[in-house]
Amino acid sequence: MSHRAGFDVPQTRRPRVHVDAERCAGCGECVDRCPTAALWLDATGVVAADPALCVGCRQCERTCPFRAIRVEGPLLVEPRMAPAPLRPVRLMDDREAEEGIESFGAAVREALRCLHCPDPTCVLGCPAHNDIPGFIAAICELDLDHARSILASSSVMPEVCSRTCDAFALCEGACSLALAGGEAVSIRLLERFVTDHTAAPPLPVRSTRAKRLSVAVVGSGPAGLAAAGELMSRGAHVVVFEREPRPLGALRWAIPAFVLPDEVADLSLERLLEAGLELRTGIAVRGGDIPALLSIHDAVILAHGATVPGAATVSGANLGGVETAERFLARAKVALATNRPLEDVRAGARVLVVGGGGTAMDVARSVRRLGGEAVVADPRDERTAASGREKLRAALAEGVRVRYETDVVRLTGERGVVAQAWLARRRRLGVPRPAPEAVDHVVLVTGAFVDPEPARGLLATLPVPLESLPDAADWRWVTSGLMAGHTAAARGRDAERILERAALPVGAGVWAAGDALAGPGTVVAAMAQGRRAGEGVLAAMPVRTDPTGLRVLTTGKEFVAAVDED
Amino acid sequence: MAARPDPRRDRTVQRRTPGDPSLDIARFPAVQRLLRSRAFPLGLVVAGQVVMWLVVAAGFLGAAVPGRNFATVFTWYFWFAVFLLLTVTVGRGWCLVCPFGGQAQWLQRLSFTGRGRRSLTLGWTWPARWGRWGLIVSAGLFILVTWAEEFFRAAAPGDPVFTAYFALFMIALALATFLLFERRTFCRYLCPLSAVVGVAGATGVVAGFRARNPDRCLTCATKACVRDAQDGHGCPWYVWPASAESNLLCGLCAECFKRCPYDNVGLFVQPPLTSVVEPSHRRLDAAWAVALLLGLAVFQQVNALSAYRRLDAWLNRTLHFPGYPNPLDYVGIICLVAAVAGGGVWLTMRALRREGPPAEGGSFAQWFTPLMYGLSPLMASDILARQLPKLWGHVLSVLPAAANPFALHRGLWGASASPLWHLRLVAPGAVVPTQLVVVGAGLAASLYATARIVRGELDGMTDRPRLVHAVSTAAILGVGAAIALLYLAMRGTP
Ligand SMILES: Cc1cc2nc3c(=O)[nH]c(=O)nc-3n(C[C@H](O)[C@H](O)[C@H](O)COP(=O)(O)OP(=O)(O)OC[C@H]3O[C@@H](n4cnc5c(N)ncnc54)[C@H](O)[C@@H]3O)c2cc1C
Ligand code: SF4
Ligand code: SF4
Ligand code: SF4
Ligand code: SF4
Secondary structure: OOOOOOOOOOHHHOOEEEEOOOOOOOOOHHHHHOOOOOEEEOOOOOEEEOOOOOOOOOHHHHHOOOOOEEEEOOOOOOOOOOOOOEOOOOOOOOOOOEOOOOOHHHHHHHHOOOOOOOOOHHHHHOOOOOOHHHHHHHHHOOOHHHHHHHHHOOOOOHHHHHHHOOHHHOOHHHOHHHHOOOOOOOHHHHHHHHHHOOOOOOOOOOOOOOOOOEEEEEOOOHHHHHHHHHHHOOOOEEEEEEOOOOOOOHHHHOOOOOOOOHHHHHHHHHHHHHOOOEEEEOOOOOHHHHHHHHHHOOEEEEOOOOOEEOOOOOEOOOOEOEEEHHHHHHHHHHHHHHOOOOOOOOOOOEEEEEOOHHHHHHHHHHHHHHOOEEEEEOOOOOOOOOOOHHHHHHHHHOOOEEEOOEEEEEEEEEOOEEEEEEEEEOOOOOOOOOEEEEOOEEEEOOOEEOOOOOOOOOOOOOOOOHHHOOOOOOHHHHHOOOOOOOHHHHHHHHHHHHHHHHOOOOEOOEEEOOHHHHOOOOHHHHHHHHHHHHHHHHHHOOOOOOOOOOOOOOOOHHHHHHHHHO | OOOOOOOOOOOOOOOOOOOOHHHEHHHOHHHHHHHHOOHHHHHHHHHHHHHHHHHHHHHHHOOOOOOOOHHHHHHHHHHHHHHHHHHHHOOOHHHHHOHHHHHHHHHHHOOOOOOOOOOOOOOEOOOHHHHOOHHHHHHHHHHHHHHHHHHOOHHHHHOHHHHHHHHHHHHHHHHHHHHHEOOOHHHHHHOOOHHHHHHHHHHOOEEEEEEOOHHHHHHOOOOOOOOOEOOEOOOOOOOOOOOOOOOOOOOOOOHHHHHOOOOOEEEEEOOOOHHHHOOOOOOHHHHHHHHHHHHHHHHHHHOOOHHHHHHHHHHHHHHOOOOOOOHHHHHHHHHHHHHHHHHHHHHHHHHHEOOOOHHHHOOHHHHHHHHHHHHHHHHHHHHHHHHHHHHHHHHHHHHHHHHOOOOOOOOHHHHHHOHHHHOOOOOHHHHHHHHHHHHHHHHHHHHHHHHHHHHHHHHHHEOOHHHHHHHHHHHHHHHHHHHHHHHHHHOOOO
């Protein structure tokens, strides 16, 4: 089972397992979870341990319902590979910044760190529930194609997720090694390595159960595409309506090319188009259109994202030289792609990014490539900042400066153009004292909201508030021991609640997924929800509501063929 | 490593105790409804609370007339004897009603019914090396409390204020432990009553909650019965229904019954003495607890003898100790009895165990533990018999005392003039015979249990099983006879 080399560690530096025999009830939970089979139940039904096999991962300790087992000493795993190297910033260069793992050998070495936990918590941390130990085992067996097909079974875009995920807060945050106080397996980079070095398999066809189903999907972002992929793999016909001329949602207009190159983002769409997806761009679906769609299709999935930028509240936001992150990112992306510098953000321009999080980092890093100086004013403190560890590391390496606990009180300008920003550092005691700082351009991260229009007239308002979701008792979380105060658990379980919601309709014949369902989130969560919504449709097998009983065929030839069969 | 089974697939190594379905009383719909209801055991705990706070209030506020005040009348004439009776017949029945643990658990869980997962506790784990001796700690505290009770004359003739302090002490100890430690650490490792309930309760007919089909548990992915989760609590006593095999530690709270998603938990009854004879997981601390509690029971008999009175008075004079009982003779007698028990077993073992490597003939613990289990019915009967004079003489006064708990001048329905104050259940002359009957029953139970234990567990460690059998029978007869003689000598002293 194990791909792990034998450990040649002096006895004194080995982990030690202490079993409280008086307390151990012999339930075997720890035995089931020990990745190295170091535990078993002795003749009296109490747990015994073989210290020579223990690697100190503490999964036993985490899962014992009675705290009857305790592990002391070091975690016996090789050190984690160094973070992926970053390409240095060059003017007007939007090539992908992060480089992948440089060699197969390095990938295998990292893959060998994985314990292949029998109850892998990393899978719980991953919103898509990718079979992480499975694909990592395939890397260990040098079978990258198998690794790729394992990923494809749960994810329509592993090449995207492995570039956009803040893995530190997802799978890697929930990796047993991290939970034991060590460094997680570099799951994201391994996933990227697999997708970089294998051709994507065609969309798996699992059955033709749903060959009579026709589904309309609103929005071509990760949620919409994942829903389409799930439905099509069961034989359903899917039409995706996209408001913009170019598909892919935030993957296209928001996430910079140096994070996610367009040609990578395109891969999953191409795969779906090859499998027969019908894509209609330039069509904006409105609330009033849903009944019409439902007369042509059996179900509608709303995956129109959170695309309405929030209002800027800082005074002076209407000055020239101040814009929202969405607008700036879209402009910057085009500018970098076409190699035409922006007029207002030129070399040496002092750009202030107001607000924190991943979007602020994307803006600031774009500014650096356009030649400007970027300062991010983040109201949160360093520990709670939401930038994501990898994004922050890249931004800092590229010369972005971040000021934490800093509010922008107002913007002032000369002749209608912004010239100063008044920054105030938050203070525990006393009144913050704003001080002016000269700026040439300001980008406001205002957050994004769900356009209520397409969901008008439905049962549920979108996005559905998290508080309204039942706190489903999911025993996988409880028994993994993750619930015992790990932050990865809190995040993961919220993601799980939304996932469960995605399987349920939000109105008669209508499902929702992605940012439209849950508010601004992540690519992987949107994708997972899209898939779950597809599953929900497949489980419900709704029938279209066309009163005349006629099937109005507006769709592609596969669907015609499917109908012809009956 | 020696060959061992694949732990993931082969679980036959694990002990399993499939419950006999005919003994599962939870299969009756009415019982099932009761156990499912959140009113169980809440109602019982509430009833316990009412009485406990009445005892505290009466103790502090009522007239200091021990024979009339509810605190003393209830606690020492009624409660302790009934508590023991309940224990030897049922098992841990008391823990269902127990107001100390019950109330502390409400606070710890911030809930009366046990729903929800909020908790108010630091959740410390009881240290493993003390856990092994938990029942000795508990028995030790019981011995300490009993000493205080004797010293302050709380029970005889009786002191309402001390009785109230005794209740407050228990409340405070329970609260502090529940707020510091997880689950029912207090009940399992500290409570002064726990050892008595546990070891004396082994004769009882309630086996506790157990898995109906332990094989189902092996594949159960939830282990909901033992895990704290968002919607409730796992077994507060650290018992897993699938591996429980004696009633020693099941608090009967029905938590596992309510939580098992597969309806795989039943409430089992058992023939009397089953938990004495059958457990294969015997605890050394339980064995020592039996020996120490037997010592306590013997002390409470010896203390009625004039020879003891003289010794105690002499010691107090010599050591300038204010009064009976002198800690030296108190602890001395208890430890002497325990040491005699231990020494007797040790000598027997040395003389009769099979020669050869120690694994063959067994260790001291392997001889001592089962034999002390066998002695536990006799020990329990001794403690119970000691309470009979008070019970027979005064138990009926509980009724007027309840009607006039503060021992006011008149009281409800003229309670202060009630004839029940003076009515006895058993005539003075018949007290000793009832004591002898109880001890006789305990003796018979011990003889039967020990015979079976010796046959099942000691036969394999000796070449002369008949002799072991004869020696153990003779020893138990000897202890029984000594206890009976002491009762005759005491002539029904309360
Ligand atoms: C700047 C920025 C950076 C980000 N960086 C990351 C990152 O690094 N990692 C990460 O995990 N996540 C990141 N995200 C978040 C992530 O992109 C989104 O959570 C994810 O794309 C949501 O997917 P979706 O399919 O729900 O919606 P979207 O991707 O927003 O797609 C919705 C699609 O629906 C279309 N649409 C809208 N209304 C209609 C209509 N009425 N009719 C038809 N079509 C319509 C839109 O045009 C759009 O194409 C980032 C977001 C932003 C804004
Ligand atoms: S620490 Fe990990 S390897 Fe060691 S016994 Fe526990 S589960 Fe097994
Ligand atoms: S999980 Fe705990 S109680 Fe269960 S077998 Fe392991 S040590 Fe014993
Ligand atoms: S990635 Fe981490 S949690 Fe997942 S199987 Fe490997 S070691 Fe276990
Ligand atoms: S929850 Fe039920 S089936 Fe699962 S281990 Fe407990 S008693 Fe057995």
